[in-house]
Amino acid sequence: MAAGSTTPEQGGFDHLREHSIGLPQVLFQSITHMAPAAAIAYSIYISVPDARQALPLSVGLALIACLCAATAIGQLAKHLPSAGGLYTYAARSLGPWAGFITAWLFVGFQPLVAPFLYLEFGWAMHDVFDTSVGWHWSGQWVVWVLLMAVIVFLLTYRDVRLSTTAGVILGAFEIGIFTALAIWILFSKSGDLNLQPFNPSHAVGHWSGVFKGMVFAILAFIGFEASAPLGEEAKHPRRTVPRAVVGSALAIGIFYVLCSYAWVFGAGFNNFVAQATGADPWRNLGKVFWSTGWIIVFLAICNSIAANSNAAVNAATRVFYALARNGLAPRPLGHVHPKFRTPSTAIIGMSGFAFVLSLLLGWKWGPLIGFSLIATLAVIIVVVVYMLICAGAIWEYWVKRRAEFNPLLHFVMPVGGIVLFFFPLYYQYYKFVPTYPIKYANWIAIGWIVAGIVLTIWLSITRPEKLRDMERVYVEDETLAPADAAATFPVA
Numbered sequence: 001m002a003a004g005s006t007t008p009e010q011g012g013f014d015h016l017r018e019h020s021i022g023l024p025q026v027l028f029q030s031i032t033h034m035a036p037a038a039a040i041a042y043s044i045y046i047s048v049p050d051a052r053q054a055l056p057l058s059v060g061l062a063l064i065a066c067l068c069a070a071t072a073i074g075q076l077a078k079h080l081p082s083a084g085g086l087y088t089y090a091a092r093s094l095g096p097w098a099g100f101i102t103a104w105l106f107v108g109f110q111p112l113v114a115p116f117l118y119l120e121f122g123w124a125m126h127d128v129f130d131t132s133v134g135w136h137w138s139g140q141w142v143v144w145v146l147l148m149a150v151i152v153f154l155l156t157y158r159d160v161r162l163s164t165t166a167g168v169i170l171g172a173f174e175i176g177i178f179t180a181l182a183i184w185i186l187f188s189k190s191g192d193l194n195l196q197p198f199n200p201s202h203a204v205g206h207w208s209g210v211f212k213g214m215v216f217a218i219l220a221f222i223g224f225e226a227s228a229p230l231g232e233e234a235k236h237p238r239r240t241v242p243r244a245v246v247g248s249a250l251a252i253g254i255f256y257v258l259c260s261y262a263w264v265f266g267a268g269f270n271n272f273v274a275q276a277t278g279a280d281p282w283r284n285l286g287k288v289f290w291s292t293g294w295i296i297v298f299l300a301i302c303n304s305i306a307a308n309s310n311a312a313v314n315a316a317t318r319v320f321y322a323l324a325r326n327g328l329a330p331r332p333l334g335h336v337h338p339k340f341r342t343p344s345t346a347i348i349g350m351s352g353f354a355f356v357l358s359l360l361l362g363w364k365w366g367p368l369i370g371f372s373l374i375a376t377l378a379v380i381i382v383v384v385v386y387m388l389i390c391a392g393a394i395w396e397y398w399v400k401r402r403a404e405f406n407p408l409l410h411f412v413m414p415v416g417g418i419v420l421f422f423f424p425l426y427y428q429y430y431k432f433v434p435t436y437p438i439k440y441a442n443w444i445a446i447g448w449i450v451a452g453i454v455l456t457i458w459l460s461i462t463r464p465e466k467l468r469d470m471e472r473v474y475v476e477d478e479t480l481a482p483a484d485a486a487a488t489f490p491v492a
Contacts, residue, residue, distance in 0.1 A: 023240050026227045028168040030248035033223025033315060035117070035308030037174035037300045040259045041282040042120050043220040046372060048276040051213025053202035053269060055276075056261045058213030060198070061420060063253030065214070066221040068417030069386040070249035072393035073225050074242030075409055079401075086228055086389055087319065093392035093400070096467035097456050102388055103328065104452035106319055108445075109381040113222070113312035114152065114354035115361070116374035118145045121305045122358070123367035127280055128298060141367045142359065149355040152309040156317070157347050158340050170307035175255060177300035178282075182259045184289055185266035197264045214424040219379045220256060223308070224249035225386075226315040313354075317346035365437060376441035380428065383421045384449060390414035390421075 035043075044059060051058040076089035087106060091099020122141030129135040186193065196202065203209030227244035266285050267275035275281055282301065286294030321343035324334030337344035361370030397410035405411075429442060459467050 023235075023243060024168050025165060026240050027244040027247055028171045029311050029314060030224050030227040030244050031175075031252055032171040032304075032307035033113075033226035033311035034221060034248065034252050035174075035223070035304045036171070036252050036255055037178050037304035038117070038120060038308060039220035039304075040178060040256065040263075041280070041301050041304075042124070042371070043216055043375065044256065044260060045276065045281065046216040046219070046375070047213035048273060049204070050209045051203050051217075052209065052273050053197055053264055054200055054210055055213060055264060055272075056197040056257055057200060058203070058210050059217045059220075059253075059256045059260045061210065062214050062217035062221055063249070063257060065417055065420035066218065066224060066249050066386070067246070067253060068413040068420065069390055070224050070246045071409060072390045072414045072417065073228060074246045075393050076389070076396060077228055077241040077245060078238050086225060086385060088322070089228075090388055090392050091467075093396035094388070096464075097460060098388060098392065100328070100456050100459060100467055101452050102385055103319070103323060104455065105381050105385045105388075105449065107323075108448045108452075109222075109378040109385070110312065110316040110319065111350060111353060112357075112374045112378045113316070114309050114350070115357040116371045116378065117305050117309045117312065118148050118354060118358040119362055119367040119371040119374070121145065121148045121302065121309075122362060123371060124280065124298075124301060124305070126367065128283065141362060145355065145358045145362065145367075148306065148309060149351060149358075151306055152313055153347070153351040155310045156313045156351075157337075157342060157344060170303050170310075174300040174304040174307065177296055178259055179255065181282075181286065181289065181297060182262035185262040185285065188289060189262075189265040192265050192269065196269065197261055208427055211423040212427045214420075215379055215428055216375065217256070218383060218421075218424060219375050221249065221253065222378065222382050223311060223315075224252070226311050313347060313350055317343045317350050320346040320350070369437065373438050373441050376428075376438050377445055380425065380441065380445035381448065383425055387418050387421050390417040 044055065047058055048055060073086065073089065076093060080088050080092055087099045087103035090102040119141075122144040125144040126141040129140060200206045200210045203213060225245055227241055227248070263276065263281075263285070264272050266289065267281065275284065280298075283294050283298050286297035290297070320329055320333045321336075323329035324331055324346075333343065333346045333349065335343065335345040357374075358367075358370070361367075361373065364370070365373070391414065393414045394411055397405045456467075
């Protein structure tokens with residue numbers, strides 16, 4: 001039996017493979033969850049009709065907002081290594097009620113990442129095989145969805161060291177290809193470069209279009225926090241997780257700004273919107289600047305989707321494992337594979353859910369619309385989570401850790417994050433309500449948030465001990481300081 005595990009007769013849960021992965025694997029858990037290449041090609045792509053030539057400005061503002069949230073998460077992660085990730089941070093800073101709401105919201109967006117990626121992959125592969133290979137079967141997207149689901153299951157079910165090492169390799173490949181293409185474009189267009197892409201007047205309605213464009217730019221950033229649920233499996237998690245969260249947001253944010261800036265001029269400034277709203281515009285850029293090298297660009301996009309799906313399932317299943325351990329999810333989700341030390345039941349359930357949801361939405365509206373609907377829903381919910389965590393960091397350091405309070409890290413940046421995240425929500429619901437069927441995502445998100453509030457109130461009245469359990473940190477951490485050791489609970 002692994003060290004630190006408990007027997008079923010004791011009513012406990014086996015531990016994950018603690019302290020088994022280093023900074024590169026944890027860092028790329030976040031980086032690959034952000035799916036840099038696929039995010040540029042398909043997520044930021046959805047921002048173009050609103051941001052237009054000011055796309056780099058929307059992306060830059062999203063970078064600042066997410067960097068503020070990443071700093072808040074990193075500051076909380078220094079003291080709270082846990083598979084619960086964000087919900088543990090919220091519970092320990094703001095209180096158990098905030099932990100449950102955060103967990104509820106997490107369940108509302110993180111399990112959606114894999115299915116929208118499967119649909120994204122199905123759409124991308126269908127398009128390239130239809131236009132470049134000549135395979136015109138309209139239902140082929142189902143085959144590609146199934147293929148991606150199988151690949152991700154095989155990666156995540158086995159040892160976490162396998163899936164996270166795969167993330168390092170896949171992530172490095174996609175970033176290298178897109179960075180090379182972006183730099184190639186900038187050198188090719190060096191005579192045309194200027195700062196107009198940062199002028200809000202080029203967006204629809206000026207600043208309103210910029211903030212609307214932020215919605216899907218933020219979608220591209222979702223995942224910088226994905227290393228947090230690896231807090232129990234990371235070596236030296238108090239240092240490793242904060243570095244991974246902040247480092248991934250900063251590095252990939254700069255990558256996004258570079259690529260979006262190169263994109264505007266690569267497509268031709270005046271022709272940008274027409275080119276960028278066509279089918280698979282980055283594949284077309286690859287054809288223009290690298291000729292048959294577009295194949296490498298497309299492989300990087302597909303690689304990115306696989307890596308993101310892998311990281312998304314890793315993150316979601318660790319949180320389900322932690323919720324089961326806290327008694328707030330079905331107990332089987334807390335089962336750990338005796339050999340691989342992965343939450344195997346949660347991985348099986350997550351894989352089945354993602355595949356079925358992909359098929360249902362793809363059948364109803366097609367893979368592209370299905371992807372857009374899930375993406376919109378996920379962004380709205382995750383923005384609320386980021387705002388909660390920013391508030392938690394302020395409260396944690398102002399009230400509970402006053403001696404460590406830093407005005408920049410624990411007040412200015414979290415407040416800045418809350419303010420910047422507010423604007424895209426405002427424009428999503430007030431100025432530019434999406435059309436059918438994407439508008440359903442707006443109301444589903446509100447319904448999910450209201451349901452979480454109602455459930456939190458009910459639990460606080462009927463089962464307050466379950467809420468208090470969310471504050472526990474289950475890890476035997478060799479780096480624990482004495483002051484924090486008392487706050488770390490054994491598996492009960």
